[in-house]
Amino acid sequence: MSDLLNPPPQHVAIIMDGNGRWAQRRALPRSAGHREGAAAVRRTIEAAAKMGTRYLTLYAFSTENWSRPPEETDTLMDLLEKTLDEYQQNADKQDLRILISGSRDKLNARILAKMDRLVRSTAQNKGLTVNLALNYGARQELVAAVNRWLATRPAQPCTLQDLAAHLYQPQLPDPELLIRTSGEQRLSNFLLWQCAYSELYFTPVLWPDFNGQELQKAVLDYRRRQRRFGGI
Numbered sequence: 387m388s389d390l391l392n393p394p395p396q397h398v399a400i401i402m403d404g405n406g407r408w409a410q411r412r413a414l415p416r417s418a419g420h421r422e423g424a425a426a427v428r429r430t431i432e433a434a435a436k437m438g439t440r441y442l443t444l445y446a447f448s449t450e451n452w453s454r455p456p457e458e459t460d461t462l463m464d465l466l467e468k469t470l471d472e473y474q475q476n477a478d479k480q481d482l483r484i485l486i487s488g489s490r491d492k493l494n495a496r497i498l499a500k501m502d503r504l505v506r507s508t509a510q511n512k513g514l515t516v517n518l519a520l521n522y523g524a525r526q527e528l529v530a531a532v533n534r535w536l537a538t539r540p541a542q543p544c545t546l547q548d549l550a551a552h553l554y555q556p557q558l559p560d561p562e563l564l565i566r567t568s569g570e571q572r573l574s575n576f577l578l579w580q581c582a583y584s585e586l587y588f589t590p591v592l593w594p595d596f597n598g599q600e601l602q603k604a605v606l607d608y609r610r611r612q613r614r615f616g617g618i
């Protein structure tokens with residue numbers, strides 16, 4: 387009998403952590419870790435698409451990451467812009483649909499314009515949907531959802547469906563699997579609503595070392611888990 391209890395996840399979410407430590411172990415600047423992290427993003431997108439995953443949400447920059455020194459946030463914004471340019475070039479070839487989740491506050495106008503263009507130009511692609519969580523905070527998302535719902539001047543109290551319908555990407559199913567790299571075992575303000583029943587997978591692998599094989603390991607682990615959703 388197969389020990390695979392679940393079909394492959396449709397939606398995988400990843401907290402891509404450990405770039406700084408990867409660089410530190412090599413006596414390199416943290417920026418080198420972030421550059422290698424961008425290469426791991428490329429590999430992981432390719433691997434997820436190949437495995438038939440429908441949705442991949444990647445935590446790239448949190449609202450709390452602005453508390454880092456300006457040299458580091460500048461490097462990260464630079465890399466983000468390069469990544470947007472790269473996917474503007476390549477997303478159609480890979481049939482990727484790009485979505486972006488997060489607050490627009492504090493992002494510069496050039497980056498916002500590139501984000502909007504990339505989302506617009508890939509909207510009809512039918513392959514993997516990559517949801518980039520950029521300047522993302524789950525508590526901020528929930529407050530924004532409540533405010534968007536209030537703006538509809540509701541006549542009735544808020545329901546679960548009302549709140550879910552006003553999140554950043556209401557059309558996406560909840561992630562079945564949430565992966566965090568680098569050994570940390572916390573959510574760091576990521577998808578607090580959507581991960582209510584996600585299976586959590588923690589690996590000591592640092593994000594720049596992550597690849598398709600590590601993704602397959604996580605998916606296999608997920609497929610062997612018994613999910614109960616409060617039942618028996």
Ligand code: IPE
Binds near residue numbers: 447
């Ligand atoms: C993840 O790596 C990338 C971002 C949070 C932007 P870190 O930069 O957090 O790396 P560590 O946790 O310091 O090793």
Ligand code: IPE
Binds near residue numbers: 402445451
């Ligand atoms: C979470 O990692 C955010 C991203 C991966 C983008 P952090 O490195 O910011 O999280 P903490 O500070 O260790 O909780």
Ligand code: MG
Binds near residue numbers: 403404405
């Ligand atoms: Mg970190």
